[in-house]
Amino acid sequence: GNSVTQMEGPVTLSEEAFLTINCTYTATGYPSLFWYVQYPGEGLQLLLKATKADDKGSNKGFEATYRKETTSFHLEKGSVQVSDSAVYFCALSRGETSGSRLTFGEGTQLTVNP
Amino acid sequence: GAGVSQSPRYKVAKRGQDVALRCDPISGHVSLFWYQQALGQGPEFLTYFQNEAQLDKSGLPSDRFFAERPEGSVSTLKIQRTQQEDSAVYLCASSPGVAGGLTDTQYFGPGTRLTVL
Numbered sequence: 001g002n003s004v005t006q007m008e009g010p011v012t013l014s015e016e017a018f019l020t021i022n023c024t025y026t027a028t029g030y031p032s033l034f035w036y037v038q039y040p041g042e043g044l045q046l047l048l049k050a051t052k053a054d055d056k057g058s059n060k061g062f063e064a065t066y067r068k069e070t071t072s073f074h075l076e077k078g079s080v081q082v083s084d085s086a087v088y089f090c091a092l093s094r095g096e097t098s099g100s101r102l103t104f105g106e107g108t109q110l111t112v113n114p
Numbered sequence: 115g116a117g118v119s120q121s122p123r124y125k126v127a128k129r130g131q132d133v134a135l136r137c138d139p140i141s142g143h144v145s146l147f148w149y150q151q152a153l154g155q156g157p158e159f160l161t162y163f164q165n166e167a168q169l170d171k172s173g174l175p176s177d178r179f180f181a182e183r184p185e186g187s188v189s190t191l192k193i194q195r196t197q198q199e200d201s202a203v204y205l206c207a208s209s210p211g212v213a214g215g216l217t218d219t220q221y222f223g224p225g226t227r228l229t230v231l
Contacts, residue, residue: 004156032218036222042224043118043205043222043223043224043225044157044205044207044222045222046219046220046221049219089156089157091156093218100145100209100211100218100220101147101159101162101170101173102147102149102157102159102207102220103159104156104157104158105156106154106155106156107154107155107156
């Protein structure tokens with residue numbers, strides 16, 4: 001079946017540090033890949049997505065590239081801010097006829113200190 | 115515009131009670147999903163509706179869980195005879211399309227935190 005494995009957290013960084021959160025997946029066919037973010041006290045929000053191999057999703061300074069050869073979708077940001085502190089979830093969907101149900105990783109808690 | 119809303123935001127139930135959780139999707143969205151998120155875990159799929167049709171209920175953990183979307187808009191997730199292991203955040207999400215493509219982005223509600231004592 002489909003699965004997503006995320007880098008274990010929590011991750012603690014200083015402001016302006018470089019961020020990488022690793023994500024690898026297992027799926028048949030060609031899934032779409034997503035990063036969702038959950039800020040404290042808020043619901044899940046889509047951060048970025050990529051729908052085919054070699055696509056790069058980007059938003060708010062975050063980037064992730066769909067690497068089919070390594071089945072990965074690592075999240076990166078060049079300079080994190082305190083406001084980036086949140087839980088980040090990697091997810092995939094197969095776009096099957098029964099709907100694009102999402103399969104999530106376990107989440108990575110990021111704390112950015114001033 | 116209005117996003118996905120869920121009510122109640124918090125629910126405390128005694129073991130054995132029935133609960134009903136409501137989801138109001140974004141107007142016009144065809145697809146509606148329910149997920150269960152245990153503490154410290156990622157959300158897990160429960161069930162999927164396309165309009166009023168429940169096309170996939172493979173994620174429902176037991177026959178105590180029941181979901182409906184009778185008019186293709188508002189959905190209710192019902193849990194009968196609640197157990198402690200049902201304690202979790204229940205998330206609802208909607209999307210404009212049905213599968214694949216650019217319309218399959220899911221928009222999540224804030225969730226209902228259910229605590230079963």
